Amino acid sequence: MSKKPDRKARADAEHNRGRVLEVACELFAEHGDEVQMAEVARAAGVGVGTVYRHFPTRQALIEAVAERRFAEILAFARAECLPNPDTRQALVCFLSRIGEVHDRARGVSSAIEAALGSTEPRGQVAVELLAIGQALLDRGLADGTLRPDSKVDDLYMIAGAVAAISRYAAGDWRRLIDIALEGMSPRLPARSE
Amino acid sequence: MSKKPDRKARADAEHNRGRVLEVACELFAEHGDEVQMAEVARAAGVGVGTVYRHFPTRQALIEAVAERRFAEILAFARAECLPNPDTRQALVCFLSRIGEVHDRARGVSSAIEAALGSTEPRGQVAVELLAIGQALLDRGLADGTLRPDSKVDDLYMIAGAVAAISRYAAGDWRRLIDIALEGMSPRLPARSE
DNA sequence: ACCGGATTCGGAATCCGGTTCCGTATTGAG
């Protein structure tokens, strides 16, 4: 259970896996998720059997591709968002990236979306992403960018909403980000009415 | 092209169509969209061919069911939301209904969602629904419940987001409605920072 | 009430795409 019996997979096998994943990323980004397993196999220059060896299921393949996108977002967040001293801008930047990634890569949307929407992410990368969300949230609470009752779940729910919306009207998610962040801001003075 | 040559469909045919749609509504509501055409046919007491006569495609059947849900929402909106003098409450009530309808009927979510998310709705009912959104929006602008730059599209985008989110975490959409409406409210005084 | 063409029905056959299976080819340690 706790060992790693899968030591040293055969070298070329590993290479093939990479190639399949690579090709799948491109195809999904290009043609959405109507791409079929046989096409991926052909494009990667392997047989379907090989695709299935590395990704036991179509769904698994999609998730692997999604994991890639997460990684992109993660890298971007670290490089561009966290460093931004303006927390609001950092949040906008973070959420916008999610929308942008979806504007390309329509196909993997559902997978990414599902992962973002739930609070129980599977992959390693997703966990790190969650950590970044937490960091931004903490900053926002500390510097008053976010209202005191804000929760990470809120942030990820919004991320999920952005991802979902991007499927129907590319670009509209910018408006959603604006509204949502506005909604998470504290009312500066007390309300009068 | 512009005539209605399909006058007077045979009486029982119309009856069957209704029955199939009826049964499909229940099955989808109960078991989500993994219900298969043959099941619908069996449950309706007809052959698959008959189902396909009335709904040329699985997708078409789903959309027909979705149309039903729209109608429900429409009726509810007219009866419960519009009469509410508090515009904010009326909006909450309206959006909440969308979330609730999705909490049941998981299966048709994607269809409803797509229709809500886009600004180009197909069905008659969807158009009427859009009108209601417009009415609520106008009220909100007039009485200051909504910030002046609010647009119907915003409202429907939020509705779409509610629908989408409800697929992952039942109930969380309440929080989204709160945040979104807060975000669409005018800042009472000018911002200071 | 009865007839005949139009329309609808039922469900077997077909098509499609994901998934499985297994004989063959490749890898790499000894």
Added chain:
DNA sequence: CTCAATACGGAACCGGATTCCGAATCCGGT
């Protein structure tokens, strides 16, 4: 170089949507 282990390719299999067509049913006219 040899052999066991591992990976490969792609034909076969399967489930589920969709199509097809002879049989059954409707309905206006007689």
